[in-house]
Amino acid sequence: MIKFDKFSLDNGLRVIVHQDSSTPIVAINIIYDVGSRDENPDKTGFAHLFEHLMFGGSVNIPKYDEPLQNVGGENNAFTNNDITNYYLTLPKQNIEIAFWLESDRMLDLAFSKKSLDVQRxxxxxxxxxxxxxxxxxxxxxxxxxxxYKVHPYRWPTIGKEISHIENAEMEDVRAFYKKYYNPNNAVLVVGGDVDLENIKHLAEKWFAPIPGGESFVRNLPKEPIQTKERKLKVERDVPTNVIHKAYHMSGRLDLDYYSSDLLSDILSNGDSSRLYQKLVKDQKLFIEINAFLTGDFDEGLFVIIGKIANGINVKVAEDAIINELEIICKEAIDEDELNKVKIKAESSLIFSEVNILNKTMNLAYFEILGDANLINLEIEKYKIISVDQIQKMANTIFREENCSTLYYLSKQE
Amino acid sequence: MDLTIDRKTQPDSRPIRSIDLMEPENLKLTNGFQVHLLNLGTQDLVKIELVCEAGLAYQSKTLISSFTNKMLAEGTKSFSAYEIAETFDRYGAYYSSNIDKDFASVALYCLTKYLDQVLPVFAEIICEPLFPENELQVLANKSKQEFIINLKKVKSLAQLYFPPLIFGNRHPYGQMTDVDDFNKVTHDDLRTFYQNFYLKSDSKLFISGKLDKKIIKKLNHTFSQFNIKLNANAIMPDFSFNANTEKYKQIKVKDALQSAIWVGKKLFNKFHPDFIGMQVLNTALGGYFGSRLMTNIREDKGFTYGIGSSIVSQKYDGYLAIQTEVGTKHTEATLTEIYKEIKILQTKLIGTEELELIKNFITGQLIRSMDGPFAVHEKLKAVILYNFDMQYYQRYIDEVSTISPETLNRLANEHLQKSSLAELIVGK
Incomplete structure (x- = not known):
C-alpha cells in the first residue's frame, strides 16, 4: 500500500506526493503522456529522439545536467510505446533545484541546431x-x-529504420513539443522525506506559471482482429535458433490483463514454472524460454521466446511449446498452482516498492494510466482470478490464427 | 501568485559534507557464522545473503567457481532442484547467486511473513548441496550455448579479452574462458571447490530489511540442524604474477557496425593511498554523464551512444578501464580523442568550477546509492568485506571534498601515462 496526496494546478498539471522518511534522497518523476504510438508512420523513432533533445538546454538554463550534478543529483529518462518518463534523484536538501530544472524545460526548450545534429x-x-x-x-x-498491421505498435520505439532518425527536422521537433510537452499532458510525482505543504508551494511557484496547452484527442487506428496465422522465417549469422511467438491480447486496463499475466507466470515465471521445468530441464529442447506480456496501454502481445538447444529440430521445439499451450487450454490448472503465481505477483509488487525511485515511478505510471491509486488495487485484481478464468483466457489467446511466429535461424554456411 | 520568478538563477543549494552509514548489528551464530544485521526499510521484506571468499580468482581451472556457485540450488541432501525452485516460487521468494573475481554469494529475498517456510531450504542450499550430474549437464550445455552467442557481441568479446590483456592470463584475475572448457567441469571439481572455499571462518551472512525480533533465534535454530565446522581458508591464489607486457590487441569482426574500444591498465585497490584521488580523477575523465569523454565523444561529436571509464577495486588488485562502442568509421578518431583528454588532464590543472561539480556529484552519488535497505546492504558489504570500519564513507567524503587540482594533476601524470595503457579493439 503506497499512501500519497494528489492535487492539480490550474494549468492541468497533476502532482502526486508520497512521503517516506526512511530515505535521505528525494525522487522526482515527470511522465509525459506521449510515446512512439503517437508518431507519424514516416517519422518513427521520434518520441525517443525527442527525449534526448530534452537534455539539450531549456529557455533559461543552457545545460540541464550540470546544475543537477552540481547539487549531487542524477537523472535519466526512457521512452516506450505509450509514455516518455523523466526521473531524477537528489539529496533532499536540494529539492528545489529539481523544480527549477524540470519546470524550465516544460516551459520552453532552447531548440539548438547543434543539439539536434548531435543527438541524431x-x-x-x-x-x-x-x-x-x-x-x-x-x-x-x-x-x-x-x-501489427495497422496500429502504431507496428514499429518499435527506436524507430523502423535509422533514416527516419537521420531525417528528423527542427520543425518536427517544435511541433512535437508544442503538442505534447504541456502541463496538462504530464504528471509530476515527488517522493521522499518531504513536506506536503512545501511541495504545494514549490509546485505553484515553478510550474503554475507555465501555460496549459491545447488538449488533443488520441485517435489511433484499432488493430483489426487477426484471422490467419502469420509466419516469418529469417536466417542470420547467429549460432542458435530462436523462436518467437506473439499472440494478441488485451490492453493494460482490461481485467483480462490480470488473468493473462498469471497465465504467463504459470508458464514461465521462476524455475518451477511449466515451460522451464518441462522444455528446458526435462526434455532439454531449449536452453532458455520465457513467456511475458508487452504490457502496452492499448491491446498488447503475449510473447513466448525460446532459444532452441543445439541439435534440436525447430519443428520439434515449436511443437513442444504448442503442446504445453494445448495442455493449459484443455486441462484446468490446480488451485494450488494458481495460488503460487498469485503470491508471486503480490511479492513482485512489494519488492518493486523497496526504494523511493521505484515508488514514484509506479505512482506516475498508474496516474497516466488513469489513477495513481490503481497501484493499491493491483493485488486485489490478481487475487480474484479463478481457475476457470485462466483456462478461458488461455483458450482466448492461444489460437493458431491469433499467432505471429518469427523463426530467427542460424544461417547454414 | 508571483509570475515573475527569476528562472535564470539557480535556487539555493547546500553541498553534502557528511554521511551516516547505518551501523549494523554484528554478532555470531552458534555455529560460528558472522552475521551483520541491518534493520531498515518500509516494506515487510528481508534479504539474507551469504558471502564467501570463493570468487573466480580461487579456481584452478575456468568455470569451476561460477558453476559451483550456480549449482548450489540445483539439489541438496533432502531437496531436488525442482523442490527448491517450487518452495521459493510458492512463497514469492527470489533466490540469486552472484560471483565476481573475489567473492561468491547466494541471496534469498523474501516476504518477512514467509521466512519460516523458505529459510530451511535456503540454509540447506548453503550447507548441504549435492551438485547432481544431470543438473550439471543442463547448466554446462546452456552456458556453453550462451557463451557462443556472446562471442557474436563486440562488447562481450572485449569483456572476455580485457582481463588477460591487463593482468596476464596466469594472474588469478586474468583467466580467460574458452569454448572447450564447458564440457570439462566435473561433479568432483565442484564438490572439492565447495569444500575448499565455502563455509570458512571468513564466510559472512548479511541480513537486511524490516526484521523480525526473532530473526537471530530463527537463524540459530535453522543452521544448528547442520553439522558444519568453519575452518580457515587454507588456499590462497598467487597474485604476484606481473601484468602482461603486451599492450595492444585487436580482434577483427567482419560485418561489425560498431567497434568496442577498451583502454586501461592494472592499477591498485581501495587500500592504496591514491585510490580515492584516482576516483575523483576518473570521474572527471569518464565517470559521469558530464565527464570530459562523454562531453567530447558523445555530446560534441556524436560518435557513440555512450562512453565511460571506471576504476575497479578488487580485494588483491584493481584496474582502470575506459569503455565504449563507436561506429566503425570513428574507431581511430575516438582513440585519438581519448588520449587527447588524458593529455589535457596531465598538462592543465582542472578548473575550480568543474572540480567543485565533481566533488558534489561524487558525494551525492554516495547518498543516492543508499536508497532503500537492500542498497544500504550493498554499501555495508563493500566496507565489511574489505575490513574497513563504519567511518570509511565519511573519510571518503572528507578526502574527496579537500582534494586539490595539483594532486589530481600529479595522479594523472603518475598513473595515466600513455605508455602504460593497454588498448583493445574489437570490430574494425
Whole structure:
C-alpha cells in the first residue's frame, strides 16, 4: 500500500506526493503522456529522439545536467510505446533545484541546431549498438510489423529504420513539443522525506506559471482482429535458433490483463514454472524460454521466446511449446498452482516498492494510466482470478490464427 | 501568485559534507557464522545473503567457481532442484547467486511473513548441496550455448579479452574462458571447490530489511540442524604474477557496425593511498554523464551512444578501464580523442568550477546509492568485506571534498601515462 496526496494546478498539471522518511534522497518523476504510438508512420523513432533533445538546454538554463550534478543529483529518462518518463534523484536538501530544472524545460526548450545534429548521431549509434550490431537485436524490428498491421505498435520505439532518425527536422521537433510537452499532458510525482505543504508551494511557484496547452484527442487506428496465422522465417549469422511467438491480447486496463499475466507466470515465471521445468530441464529442447506480456496501454502481445538447444529440430521445439499451450487450454490448472503465481505477483509488487525511485515511478505510471491509486488495487485484481478464468483466457489467446511466429535461424554456411 | 520568478538563477543549494552509514548489528551464530544485521526499510521484506571468499580468482581451472556457485540450488541432501525452485516460487521468494573475481554469494529475498517456510531450504542450499550430474549437464550445455552467442557481441568479446590483456592470463584475475572448457567441469571439481572455499571462518551472512525480533533465534535454530565446522581458508591464489607486457590487441569482426574500444591498465585497490584521488580523477575523465569523454565523444561529436571509464577495486588488485562502442568509421578518431583528454588532464590543472561539480556529484552519488535497505546492504558489504570500519564513507567524503587540482594533476601524470595503457579493439 503506497499512501500519497494528489492535487492539480490550474494549468492541468497533476502532482502526486508520497512521503517516506526512511530515505535521505528525494525522487522526482515527470511522465509525459506521449510515446512512439503517437508518431507519424514516416517519422518513427521520434518520441525517443525527442527525449534526448530534452537534455539539450531549456529557455533559461543552457545545460540541464550540470546544475543537477552540481547539487549531487542524477537523472535519466526512457521512452516506450505509450509514455516518455523523466526521473531524477537528489539529496533532499536540494529539492528545489529539481523544480527549477524540470519546470524550465516544460516551459520552453532552447531548440539548438547543434543539439539536434548531435543527438541524431547519438541515437543512430544507439540504434546500431542495441538493434543492429547484436545477435538477434533486430528481432523486434521484424516481430512488431508481423503482429501489427495497422496500429502504431507496428514499429518499435527506436524507430523502423535509422533514416527516419537521420531525417528528423527542427520543425518536427517544435511541433512535437508544442503538442505534447504541456502541463496538462504530464504528471509530476515527488517522493521522499518531504513536506506536503512545501511541495504545494514549490509546485505553484515553478510550474503554475507555465501555460496549459491545447488538449488533443488520441485517435489511433484499432488493430483489426487477426484471422490467419502469420509466419516469418529469417536466417542470420547467429549460432542458435530462436523462436518467437506473439499472440494478441488485451490492453493494460482490461481485467483480462490480470488473468493473462498469471497465465504467463504459470508458464514461465521462476524455475518451477511449466515451460522451464518441462522444455528446458526435462526434455532439454531449449536452453532458455520465457513467456511475458508487452504490457502496452492499448491491446498488447503475449510473447513466448525460446532459444532452441543445439541439435534440436525447430519443428520439434515449436511443437513442444504448442503442446504445453494445448495442455493449459484443455486441462484446468490446480488451485494450488494458481495460488503460487498469485503470491508471486503480490511479492513482485512489494519488492518493486523497496526504494523511493521505484515508488514514484509506479505512482506516475498508474496516474497516466488513469489513477495513481490503481497501484493499491493491483493485488486485489490478481487475487480474484479463478481457475476457470485462466483456462478461458488461455483458450482466448492461444489460437493458431491469433499467432505471429518469427523463426530467427542460424544461417547454414 | 508571483509570475515573475527569476528562472535564470539557480535556487539555493547546500553541498553534502557528511554521511551516516547505518551501523549494523554484528554478532555470531552458534555455529560460528558472522552475521551483520541491518534493520531498515518500509516494506515487510528481508534479504539474507551469504558471502564467501570463493570468487573466480580461487579456481584452478575456468568455470569451476561460477558453476559451483550456480549449482548450489540445483539439489541438496533432502531437496531436488525442482523442490527448491517450487518452495521459493510458492512463497514469492527470489533466490540469486552472484560471483565476481573475489567473492561468491547466494541471496534469498523474501516476504518477512514467509521466512519460516523458505529459510530451511535456503540454509540447506548453503550447507548441504549435492551438485547432481544431470543438473550439471543442463547448466554446462546452456552456458556453453550462451557463451557462443556472446562471442557474436563486440562488447562481450572485449569483456572476455580485457582481463588477460591487463593482468596476464596466469594472474588469478586474468583467466580467460574458452569454448572447450564447458564440457570439462566435473561433479568432483565442484564438490572439492565447495569444500575448499565455502563455509570458512571468513564466510559472512548479511541480513537486511524490516526484521523480525526473532530473526537471530530463527537463524540459530535453522543452521544448528547442520553439522558444519568453519575452518580457515587454507588456499590462497598467487597474485604476484606481473601484468602482461603486451599492450595492444585487436580482434577483427567482419560485418561489425560498431567497434568496442577498451583502454586501461592494472592499477591498485581501495587500500592504496591514491585510490580515492584516482576516483575523483576518473570521474572527471569518464565517470559521469558530464565527464570530459562523454562531453567530447558523445555530446560534441556524436560518435557513440555512450562512453565511460571506471576504476575497479578488487580485494588483491584493481584496474582502470575506459569503455565504449563507436561506429566503425570513428574507431581511430575516438582513440585519438581519448588520449587527447588524458593529455589535457596531465598538462592543465582542472578548473575550480568543474572540480567543485565533481566533488558534489561524487558525494551525492554516495547518498543516492543508499536508497532503500537492500542498497544500504550493498554499501555495508563493500566496507565489511574489505575490513574497513563504519567511518570509511565519511573519510571518503572528507578526502574527496579537500582534494586539490595539483594532486589530481600529479595522479594523472603518475598513473595515466600513455605508455602504460593497454588498448583493445574489437570490430574494425
Amino acid at each position: 548521431n547519438v541515437v543512430s549509434e544507439e540504434f546500431r549498438q542495441n538493434y543492429l550490431n547484436q545477435p538477434y537485436g533486430d528481432a523486434w524490428l521484424m516481430l512488431k510489423p508481423l503482429a
